[in-house]
Amino acid sequence: MGENWNEYRVGVVMRLKIDFFADKLPVIYRHRFMALIKEALNESDSSYRERLYPEKNSVHSKVAKPFCFNVSMPIQREMKKDKIIIDNGVEITNTVFIFKQYCKFSLYISSSDFEFITNLYNGLLKIKEFKFNDEITLRFDKAFLLNEKKFEGAEVAFKTNAPILIEDKVGKPVLPVAPNPPPASSELQPTAYSHQHFNEHFNAIHDRILKDIRGCGLHKEMEFVPLNVKKQVVKHTLRGFREKTGKPYMTLTCFEGCFKLKGDPRDLQMLYQIGVGLRTGQGFGMVDIV
Numbered sequence: 403m404g405e406n407w408n409e410y411r412v413g414v415v416m417r418l419k420i421d422f423f424a425d426k427l428p429v430i431y432r433h434r435f436m437a438l439i440k441e442a443l444n445e446s447d448s449s450y451r452e453r454l455y456p457e458k459n460s461v462h463s464k465v466a467k468p469f470c471f472n473v474s475m476p477i478q479r480e481m482k483k484d485k486i487i488i489d490n491g492v493e494i495t496n497t498v499f500i501f502k503q504y505c506k507f508s509l510y511i512s513s514s515d516f517e518f519i520t521n522l523y524n525g526l527l528k529i530k531e532f533k534f535n536d537e538i539t540l541r542f543d544k545a546f547l548l549n550e551k552k553f554e555g556a557e558v559a560f561k562t563n564a565p566i567l568i569e570d571k572v573g574k575p576v577l578p579v580a581p582n583p584p585p586a587s588s589e590l591q592p593t594a595y596s597h598q599h600f601n602e603h604f605n606a607i608h609d610r611i612l613k614d615i616r617g618c619g620l621h622k623e624m625e626f627v628p629l630n631v632k633k634q635v636v637k638h639t640l641r642g643f644r645e646k647t648g649k650p651y652m653t654l655t656c657f658e659g660c661f662k663l664k665g666d667p668r669d670l671q672m673l674y675q676i677g678v679g680l681r682t683g684q685g686f687g688m689v690d691i692v
Contacts, residue, residue: 416519416675417550420509420526421543424534427475427507428486429497430637430651431534432685435473435509438532438540442525443518450521458642466614469513470677472564472688478502487535488639494650496637506543510563512688514615514675519547551691557664558674559692565634565656566679566687568603575655576603578628601626607680612672624665631659638684654681660692 443451454467484498501507513519523545532540568576578600604626609619639651656679663670663678677687 416513417548418511419548420545421506423541425504426498426500430639433639434534442522445528446521446525466611467683468515468615468676469518470682470688471511471685474508475499476501476505476507488650492650558670559662560689561660561692562658563688563690564686565636565658567654567656567681568679570603576600577657579631620669621666627662629660631657634658
């Protein structure tokens with residue numbers, strides 16, 4: 403991290419870039435980076451890991467996490483259909499990204515919690531290597547903090563580094579723009595778009611998330627203004643989902659692109675730190691300032 407690591411205690415927002423070596427990654431990868439994060443935290447401070455990831459049936463098990471992450475793959479890569487080992491006894495054929503050379507890719511993590519960043523970094527130093535699956539091993543190269551962008555005022559333009567997921571109370575996707583073409587009739591298709599409808603769900607979700615993380619909800623209602631966004635469908639998996647449904651993965655309807663967010667500067671700053679939308683601790687919602 404360098405000699406000035408303690409200086410970062412003064413600030414709150416922290417962004418960490420972690421470089422690994424590998425030769426390929428499957429399109430369904432977020433669950434394994436969640437496992438890597440948990441393993442690194444456990445190596446560094448098991449009690450902190452247990453606080454952040456309590457027992458499955460604990461009242462706190464679904465509390466929002468104070469971080470988000472995104473994986474940036476090498477530009478030079480190819481796509482092909484191949485076997486993907488999701489879990490013991492669970493294999494599918496789907497897209498795999500093949501890197502042209504055994505080369506680096508980066509995991510970016512943003513958090514509002516200095517203790518999280520410290521424990522993650524120290525744990526990664528101990529792990530050195532992480533078995534993604536039976537065919538892929540990630541080899542840790544280095545990690546360093548990034549310079550953070552500053553903003554002032556009640557309005558900021560963001561771009562997505564990872565797709566953003568907004569859903570209603572029954573898990574139905576809510577998009578900030580009207581789908582084009584219109585969706586087919588299905589209970590899993592996005593709700594018909596309206597600016598007011600989207601902002602209602604957007605505010606309700608973030609009011610709850612901020613209560614989980616900092617103890618108080620939104621200081622002021624926010625307004626989401628799409629600039630150049632589009633729908634993005636993401637394949638994702640979790641052990642609980644596989645056990646409950648018997649399916650190897652879920653399909654989430656998200657969006658990505660550029661948008662403007664208006665609200666209280668303290669709320670905007672927090673979303674920059676922890677991510678926007680749902681499942682941020684699962685590799686969704688990481689944003690950067692335009």
